[in-house]
Amino acid sequence: MKIAVLGTGEVGRRLAGKLVAVGHEVTLGSRTADNPAAIEWATATDAAHGTFAQAAAGAEIVLNATGGLVSLAALRAAGAENLRGKVLIDVSNPLDFSEGFPPKVVQPDGISVAEQIQAAFPEAKVVKTLNTMANEVMVDPGQVPGPHNVFLSGDDADAKAQVAGILRSFGWGDDQVMDLGDLSSARGTELFLSLWLRLMGAAGARVFNVGVLKG
Amino acid sequence: MKIAVLGTGEVGRRLAGKLVAVGHEVTLGSRTADNPAAIEWATATDAAHGTFAQAAAGAEIVLNATGGLVSLAALRAAGAENLRGKVLIDVSNPLDFSEGFPPKVVQPDGISVAEQIQAAFPEAKVVKTLNTMANEVMVDPGQVPGPHNVFLSGDDADAKAQVAGILRSFGWGDDQVMDLGDLSSARGTELFLSLWLRLMGAAGARVFNVGVLKG
Numbered sequence: 001m002k003i004a005v006l007g008t009g010e011v012g013r014r015l016a017g018k019l020v021a022v023g024h025e026v027t028l029g030s031r032t033a034d035n036p037a038a039i040e041w042a043t044a045t046d047a048a049h050g051t052f053a054q055a056a057a058g059a060e061i062v063l064n065a066t067g068g069l070v071s072l073a074a075l076r077a078a079g080a081e082n083l084r085g086k087v088l089i090d091v092s093n094p095l096d097f098s099e100g101f102p103p104k105v106v107q108p109d110g111i112s113v114a115e116q117i118q119a120a121f122p123e124a125k126v127v128k129t130l131n132t133m134a135n136e137v138m139v140d141p142g143q144v145p146g147p148h149n150v151f152l153s154g155d156d157a158d159a160k161a162q163v164a165g166i167l168r169s170f171g172w173g174d175d176q177v178m179d180l181g182d183l184s185s186a187r188g189t190e191l192f193l194s195l196w197l198r199l200m201g202a203a204g205a206r207v208f209n210v211g212v213l214k215g
Numbered sequence: 216m217k218i219a220v221l222g223t224g225e226v227g228r229r230l231a232g233k234l235v236a237v238g239h240e241v242t243l244g245s246r247t248a249d250n251p252a253a254i255e256w257a258t259a260t261d262a263a264h265g266t267f268a269q270a271a272a273g274a275e276i277v278l279n280a281t282g283g284l285v286s287l288a289a290l291r292a293a294g295a296e297n298l299r300g301k302v303l304i305d306v307s308n309p310l311d312f313s314e315g316f317p318p319k320v321v322q323p324d325g326i327s328v329a330e331q332i333q334a335a336f337p338e339a340k341v342v343k344t345l346n347t348m349a350n351e352v353m354v355d356p357g358q359v360p361g362p363h364n365v366f367l368s369g370d371d372a373d374a375k376a377q378v379a380g381i382l383r384s385f386g387w388g389d390d391q392v393m394d395l396g397d398l399s400s401a402r403g404t405e406l407f408l409s410l411w412l413r414l415m416g417a418a419g420a421r422v423f424n425v426g427v428l429k430g
Contacts, residue, residue, distance in 0.1 A: 102399065105406065110319045137430070146428040147361070180413040184317065188410030191320065195403030198395040199427055207430030212414055213361040215352070215422030 004029050004055035006074055007065035008037040011091060011135045015065055018139035020045050022169045029055025031077065056082035061089065061162075062124075068094030068113040068190070069106060072120055080121055087159045088124040089166075090114045090186075091131050091138070093193045102198070105191050114153065114186035125159035127152060128186035129167065132196060134206040141171050141209070148209035152179045153186040178212060219244050219274035221267050221289055223252040226306060226350045227280035233354035234278075235260050237384045244270025246292065271297035276304065276377075277339075283309030283328040283405070284321060287335055295336055302374045303339040304381075305329045305401075306346050306353070308408045317413070320406050329368060329401035340374035342367060343401035344382065347411060349421040356386050356424070363424035367394045368401040393427060 005016040006029040019026045027048040030038045038049035049055075056062050056078040066074040071092045075083065094113045095103040107113075114128040129152050130138045137144055150172055154160045164177050180188070200206060220231040221244040234241045242263040245253045253264035264270075271277050271293040281289040286307045290298065309328045310318040322328075329343040344367050345353045352359055365387055369375045379392050395403070415421060 102402065104325045143430045144428050145430075146426075148426075148428045178414075178417050180417050185413040187317065188413045191406040191409045194406045198400040198403045199393075202393050202395050203427060203429055205429060209428055210425045211361075211363075211428050212418060213359050213363045213424055213426050214418055214420060215358040215360070 001025070001060045002027075002058055003061045003063060004059035004078075005063045005065055006030075006052050006055060006078060007067070008035055008041065009065065009067070011138075012065035013037070013041050014135040014139055015063060015091070015130075016041065016047070017045055018170060019063075019166075020047050027055040027058060029078065031074070052078040053082060059086065061087045063089040063091065064117070065091050068092035069096065071113055072116060075117060075121060080123070083121045083124040086124055087162055088117065088121065088126045089130075089163055090117055090126055090128045093131050093190055095193060102194065105194050107187060107190065110187065112184070112186040112190050114190070115183050118155070118183055125154070125156040126183060127154035127156070127159050127163045128183065128189060129153070129163055132189050132192050133209045134200075136207055137209050139170050141176065143207050144209045146211060147176070147213065148211040149176050149178045151185075151189050152177060153181065153183050153189060155183045216240070216275045217242075217273055218276045218278060219270035219293075220278045220280055221245075221270060221293060222280035222282070223250050223256065224280065224282070226353075228252070228256050229350040229354055230278060230280055230306070230345075231256065231262070232260055233385060234381075235262050242270040242273060244268075244293065246289070267293040268297060274301065276302045278304040278306065279332070280306050283307035284311065286328055287331060290332060290336060295338070298336045298339040301339055302377055303332065303336065303341045304345075304378055305332055305341055305343045308346050308405055310408060317409065320409050322402060322405065325402065327399070327401040327405050329405070330398050333370070333398055340369070340371040341398060342369035342371070342374050342378045343398065343404060344368070344378055347404050347407050348424045349415075351422055352424050354385050356391065358422050359424045361426060362391070362428065363426040364391050364393045366400075366404050367392060368396065368398050368404060370398045
């Protein structure tokens with residue numbers, strides 16, 4: 001499929017590369033048309049790059065990998081008309097590092113970034129996923145042995161099913177994909193970052209994940 | 216040891232019962248001296264009950280199992296003089312259900328309840344633990360198979376070691392007890408409740424826990 005990945009940071013480039021590897025036609029979108037990281041990535045992977053609007057316009061699915069605190073601005077730049085009716089995969093986290101470590105998870109009035117995006121673009125089908133782990137694990141879950149999980153939050157069942165299919169193509173097993181319910185459940189996965197950063201410290205590594213083990 | 220468990224809800228009674236079962240001399244503390252739940256528990260277990268202050272006064276260790284939104288008031292009622300120099304195990308979560316489900320985790324200025332307690336009672340040795348799971352799992356981790364974890368947060372290494380010993384007496388293995396660092400890491404375990412409540416919904420059960428799996 002034609003997929004726009006918005007955000008040229010490590011997360012965006014990693015996900016864009018994996019989407020190319022599993023057969024999608026990917027455009028990496030950035031704020032400007034001449035972003036050096038985007039140009040380098042597109043050249044290396046023989047894929048496309050462009051502005052947020054250029055990337056989103058030609059896409060069937062849009063993936064938001066910009067920082068959670070600037071995601072609304074990035075998606076406004078992409079344009080509501082370029083998001084309409086599309087699945088919008090949101091992997092962002094609203095982390096404020098302005099006061100150092102540990103960063104705060106910013107949820108005004110307790111509302112997740114994912115819900116803010118859905119409210120701003122009601123004709124998009126927002127699905128929150130993958131935001132609870134390092135990007136190395138997102139695209140290669142086999143790096144972590146054992147029964148660990150990736151979560152899905154969203155209001156549109158078909159959109160969640162489509163995203164689950166993409167996760168499977170990344171190597172996630174059906175029993176690893178856990179549907180948490182409607183989009184408000186993204187509050188929990190975003191707030192989890194506060195714990196995730198401490199788990200990373202305690203584990204001494206980025207390549208780990210949590211598994212939900214039942215009694 | 217002599218342990219005061221403050222809070223007569225399900226969590227407090229469950230933990231108090233387990234502490235009696237593993238050999239401690241427990242007093243269940245409540246706001247009033249004639250709390251029916253405390254009297255019933257104390258009669259059934261042949262243990263003691265009393266006000267927060269009575270329970271804390273005679274204790275070597277104090278365990279706060281009151282609701283996170285009323286914990287400071289409960290501990291003020293217990294009395295700073297009765298907490299001084301003691302290990303104070305905090306298992307509370309500051310959940311606000313006033314607007315229904317899902318509740319919000321209340322952390323004014325991003326500060327955990329555990330840190331608020333430590334700031335209010337600087338001569339106590341606050342250790343946050345066990346607040347990331349259902350009370351059934353707290354006292355019987357074997358109900359969940361596999362490598363799942365319990366977390367420790369605190370500024371005093373000796374106090375954390377003592378609490379880890381109590382966790383071991385509950386059945387937690389050394390490899391299951393994960394030290395997250397100083398008390399500010401309790402921000403993450405408290406905020407995790409937002410996700411925990413959704414995991415409970417998705418799992419369809421209270422008896423589950425998360426495991427941190429490394430690559």
